[in-house]
Amino acid sequence: MGYKAKFRIWRGEGGEGRLEDFTVEVNEGEVVLDVIHRLQATQTPDLAVRWNCKAGKCGSCSMEINGRPRLGCMTRMSTFEESETITVTPLRTFPVIKDLVTDVSFNYQKAREVPSFTPPADVKPGEYRMQQVDVERSQEFRKCIECFMCQNVCHVIRDHEENKPNFSGPRYFIRIAELDMHPYDVAERKEPAQEEHGLGYCNITKCCTEVCPEHIKITDNAIIPMKERVVDRKYDPLVWLGSKIFKRQR
Amino acid sequence: MERHEYDVVVIGAGGAGLRAAIEARQQGKRTAIVCKSLFGKAHTVMAEGGAAAAMGNVNSSDNWMVHFRDTMRGGKFLNNWRMAELHAKEAPDRVWELEAWGALFDRTKDGKISQRNFGGHEYPRLAHVGDRTGLELIRTLQQRVVALQQEDEKLHGDPEAYIKVFAECTITRLLKDGDAISGAFGYWRETGDFILFDAPAVVLATGGIGKSYVVTSNSWEYTGDGHALALLAGAKLINMEFIQFHPTGMVWPPSVRGILVTESVRGDGGVLRNSEGRRFMFDYIPDVFKDKYATTEEEADRWYDDQANNRRPPELLPRDEVARAINAEVKAGRGSPQGGVFLDVSTRLPAAEITRRLPSMHHQFKELADVDITKEPMQVGPTCHYIMGGVEVDADTGAASVPGLFAAGEVSGGMHGSNRLGGNSLSDLLVFGRRAGAGAAGYVDGLAKRPSVTGVEEAKAEALAPLERTGGENPYEVHHELQRTMNDLVGIIRKSEEISEALQVVEKLKERAKNAASSGSRIYNPGWHLALDLRNMLLVSECVAKAALLREESRGGHTRDDFPGMSAGWRRKLLVCSAKPDGTSVTVEERAQPSMRGDLIGLFERSELEKYLTEEELAEYDAAVKES
Ligand SMILES: Cc1cc2nc3c(=O)[nH]c(=O)nc-3n(C[C@H](O)[C@H](O)[C@H](O)COP(=O)(O)OP(=O)(O)OC[C@H]3O[C@@H](n4cnc5c(N)ncnc54)[C@H](O)[C@@H]3O)c2cc1C
Ligand code: SF4
Ligand code: SF4
Ligand code: FES
Numbered sequence: 060m061g062y063k064a065k066f067r068i069w070r071g072e073g074g075e076g077r078l079e080d081f082t083v084e085v086n087e088g089e090v091v092l093d094v095i096h097r098l099q100a101t102q103t104p105d106l107a108v109r110w111n112c113k114a115g116k117c118g119s120c121s122m123e124i125n126g127r128p129r130l131g132c133m134t135r136m137s138t139f140e141e142s143e144t145i146t147v148t149p150l151r152t153f154p155v156i157k158d159l160v161t162d163v164s165f166n167y168q169k170a171r172e173v174p175s176f177t178p179p180a181d182v183k184p185g186e187y188r189m190q191q192v193d194v195e196r197s198q199e200f201r202k203c204i205e206c207f208m209c210q211n212v213c214h215v216i217r218d219h220e221e222n223k224p225n226f227s228g229p230r231y232f233i234r235i236a237e238l239d240m241h242p243y244d245v246a247e248r249k250e251p252a253q254e255e256h257g258l259g260y261c262n263i264t265k266c267c268t269e270v271c272p273e274h275i276k277i278t279d280n281a282i283i284p285m286k287e288r289v290v291d292r293k294y295d296p297l298v299w300l301g302s303k304i305f306k307r308q309r
Numbered sequence: 310m311e312r313h314e315y316d317v318v319v320i321g322a323g324g325a326g327l328r329a330a331i332e333a334r335q336q337g338k339r340t341a342i343v344c345k346s347l348f349g350k351a352h353t354v355m356a357e358g359g360a361a362a363a364m365g366n367v368n369s370s371d372n373w374m375v376h377f378r379d380t381m382r383g384g385k386f387l388n389n390w391r392m393a394e395l396h397a398k399e400a401p402d403r404v405w406e407l408e409a410w411g412a413l414f415d416r417t418k419d420g421k422i423s424q425r426n427f428g429g430h431e432y433p434r435l436a437h438v439g440d441r442t443g444l445e446l447i448r449t450l451q452q453r454v455v456a457l458q459q460e461d462e463k464l465h466g467d468p469e470a471y472i473k474v475f476a477e478c479t480i481t482r483l484l485k486d487g488d489a490i491s492g493a494f495g496y497w498r499e500t501g502d503f504i505l506f507d508a509p510a511v512v513l514a515t516g517g518i519g520k521s522y523v524v525t526s527n528s529w530e531y532t533g534d535g536h537a538l539a540l541l542a543g544a545k546l547i548n549m550e551f552i553q554f555h556p557t558g559m560v561w562p563p564s565v566r567g568i569l570v571t572e573s574v575r576g577d578g579g580v581l582r583n584s585e586g587r588r589f590m591f592d593y594i595p596d597v598f599k600d601k602y603a604t605t606e607e608e609a610d611r612w613y614d615d616q617a618n619n620r621r622p623p624e625l626l627p628r629d630e631v632a633r634a635i636n637a638e639v640k641a642g643r644g645s646p647q648g649g650v651f652l653d654v655s656t657r658l659p660a661a662e663i664t665r666r667l668p669s670m671h672h673q674f675k676e677l678a679d680v681d682i683t684k685e686p687m688q689v690g691p692t693c694h695y696i697m698g699g700v701e702v703d704a705d706t707g708a709a710s711v712p713g714l715f716a717a718g719e720v721s722g723g724m725h726g727s728n729r730l731g732g733n734s735l736s737d738l739l740v741f742g743r744r745a746g747a748g749a750a751g752y753v754d755g756l757a758k759r760p761s762v763t764g765v766e767e768a769k770a771e772a773l774a775p776l777e778r779t780g781g782e783n784p785y786e787v788h789h790e791l792q793r794t795m796n797d798l799v800g801i802i803r804k805s806e807e808i809s810e811a812l813q814v815v816e817k818l819k820e821r822a823k824n825a826a827s828s829g830s831r832i833y834n835p836g837w838h839l840a841l842d843l844r845n846m847l848l849v850s851e852c853v854a855k856a857a858l859l860r861e862e863s864r865g866g867h868t869r870d871d872f873p874g875m876s877a878g879w880r881r882k883l884l885v886c887s888a889k890p891d892g893t894s895v896t897v898e899e900r901a902q903p904s905m906r907g908d909l910i911g912l913f914e915r916s917e918l919e920k921y922l923t924e925e926e927l928a929e930y931d932a933a934v935k936e937s
Contacts, residue, residue, distance in 0.1 A: 089562070156499050187405075187408050189416055194415075
């Protein structure tokens with residue numbers, strides 16, 4: 060059942076690196092991360108890779124496999140031909156620390172720029188009442204495992220370092236949308252999405268939605284509705300007022 | 310070397326660590342959070358089923374007393390009853406607080422937090438979000454930390470003025486000044502550079518030890534660091550013989566063996582069958598639970614809709630019972646083709662309902678095993694999941710016996726006795742995380758002067774050693790051998806000879822680990838990291854094996870083939886582990902379990918207590934009942 064697979068893995072640290080070739084055993088049912096672990100145990104003990112859950116739940120093991128952003132722990136070896144050489148490289152949008160590990164601090168910085176959940180002052184813990192249908196929209200976005208693959212693939216920052224200061228990226232558009240659609244959040248979200256987080260840079264290519272391992276409809280359910288409402292808001296203050304009043308009615 | 314001064318250093322960024330840090334910061338303490346992975350990736354993220362809290366939203370008969378009783382029963386009465394009491398009383402407030410910080414739990418029809426059934430819980434009690442509750446919990450706490458940082462930025466111009474996260478940073482030693490804690494020493498994974506925390510209080514929230522076993526639901530982080538750090542600093546561990554083997558881990562393909570299949574599958578109607586198609590759990594209802602579980606399939610199935618008039622299905626017995634039953638079925642030759650048993654929801658719920666309630670299980674099986682759980686049964690078997698044992702702490706403050714050291718979450722011991730109920734961990738993290746954070750803050754307030762750090766040079770030398778050796782042992786091989794040994798010899802069913810054999814192997818591995826060598830640089834070097842983790846895994850394994858050898862009875866997460874019964878005498882005894890500062894030897898001593906407070910023991914019927922307590926204790930019970 061087992062066979063020898065050919066891998067090319069990006070190795071390097073401190074800004075330098077190269078693709079290295081490996082031949083490594085693969086057994087039935089294995090995923091790319093298993094093979095990387097076997098390399099660590101048998102050939103390259105210092106090969107750096109992030110992982111935690113091995114079940115697609117933590118978003119640690121993001122990498123580019125044959126040029127496509129994937130979770131290493133959810134990419135089965137059976138999806139490749141046995142003769143194929145599999146190329147594994149780190150996420151391209153973020154600086155490489157070593158081998159497959161990148162510096163993703165950009166994302167944590169952006170997370171801090173989104174104002175937190177802001178409930179009305181008079182609702183006490185335990186008093187929240189919400190219907191399932193009203194929380195489901197935000198729940199979709201809260202499925203995000205912060206793998207940052209949508210951030211990695213978005214062309215606004217993928218090869219454009221200069222856009223990073225002004226663009227939070229799809230991960231944080233869904234965070235803003237989540238708060239905007241939260242039945243108890245009272246902060247203004249849409250205007251800042253446009254003005255401060257760079258929603259305007261997005262031209263709805265949908266690459267982010269395509270790579271999301273949680274199948275979150277980033278563009279259709281978060282970005283597009285927010286863009287539409289930003290437009291509404293710009294033309295007609297009453298629409299905005301209406302939406303906020305509606306939200307508070309519950 | 311990089312050096313930081315804090316009031317409180319929290320080691321661990323899972324539910325317990327984050328809740329502790331939030332509390333310390335809310336009480337005005339300068340707080341550091343240190344963790345091995347990125348922020349938001351701690352083990353808590355993997356929890357699926359839910360957080361147990363007697364809010365009574367689904368069944369209004371539920372209250373803290375019922376939850377307390379269930380917890381004590383689940384732990385076979387070995388629990389620290391004060392912890393079980395605080396936990397049952399405070400869990401609802403901790404869950405509601407999360408909602409006020411932005412968590413979005415699934416809802417009941419009247420708009421409250423929905424609660425689901427789980428093994429050992431009398432009423433539907435687990436607050437949940439589909440089967441990704443841990444993600445919701447950790448993200449909410451992570452976002453709460455960010456909210457506090459945003460506040461601090463407004464107030465002080467620096468978001469990290471009062472609470473800062475040191476991610477991908479591993480602590481290898483706690484530092485002391487005389488008897489008391491004075492800081493912590495570690496390395497940045499990213500660079501290999503050393504880092505020193507100068508702090509009078511340290512909260513351990515490092516989680517579990519599962520990586521000492523081959524078949525486990527735990528990630529690489531679970532190398533028992535906090536358990537070992539506490540031991541080396543002079544604190545004590547209790548209940549280390551009790552390890553929870555979750556009954557349902559994946560068994561195939563081999564590379565995912567052990568990955569968890571949430572208990573919600575059974576809570577929502579899934580049933581266990583053997584190769585003959587029999588729902589075998591009916592054959593394994595132990596005497597102590599006879600009156601609480603259904604004896605026919607008809608009654609069990611009626612229970613899902615009418616809990617007042619029917620008893621629970623035996624698939625929802627506490628985990629230790631179900632794990633042993635599966636083990637026995639497989640041994641008797643009635644297992645599934647891939648060495649487990651069948652867990653089936655496909656014939657129990659409509660496909661759409663399965664994908665709504667168990668989305669991540671559906672995804673996990675589809676992606677990793679090519680199995681569509683809406684159409685066919687899963688194959689499952691026991692997996693090392695959780696350690697009940699841990700740092701001995703004061704229930705109210707989380708304080709360990711070493712001044713300045715606190716512990717909360719999976720790394721602490723006592724709350725769950727000999728077996729944890731599903732859902733009681735997430736609530737434990739919140740309740741005791743908060744208490745440990747407050748305990749640490751209070752301790753710092755009471756100090757006359759800051760202690761000073763010592764022992765830094767020794768810590769440095771210890772950490773560098775594997776990189777300086779050439780041609781030594783391969784740490785991966787030492788690790789594999791330890792995992793196999795613990796799995797085979799100190800696993801779900803134990804015997805004296807096998808445990809002794811394991812202890813001999815551990816001794817040999819300790820020698821080999823001392824000689825472990827890592828090639829490569831200090832930058833993000835997993836081989837080096839593993840070499841350092843070996844010390845912790847070996848120390849913890851020694852505790853587990855030594856305590857397991859001493860306890861001559863079977864109870865909860867400790868099953869002795871040579872002592873199959875539960876003994877009332879042993880219930881009164883806790884096994885306490887301590888170690889020399891250089892980690893060379895572990896000693897285990899017996900300690901008497903304090904008697905339960907009168908009003909708490911009075912919550913049980915005498916007929917139930919008779920199954921657990923000694924004559925002497927029953928006399929105390931009669932006296933207490935008479936008095937009230
Ligand atoms: C698959 C799975 C499903 C589960 N489902 C449930 C459930 O439904 N309900 C429930 O109640 N429980 C569940 N549990 C159990 C529960 O998730 C854990 O017990 C709990 O999350 C432990 O939380 P913690 O805060 O103690 O530690 P963790 O969340 O594990 O965090 C430990 C932290 O400590 C850090 N750390 C460790 N060592 C060091 C070191 N040396 N230096 C620095 N940092 C360190 C780690 O990086 C990490 O941040 C589940 C467990 C698993 C594995
Ligand atoms: S849709 Fe917008 S956010 Fe998503 S990848 Fe394209 S440009 Fe980026
Ligand atoms: S939205 Fe999807 S792709 Fe983006 S970080 Fe979250 S899980 Fe990953
Ligand atoms: S290891 Fe957690 S998503 Fe891959």
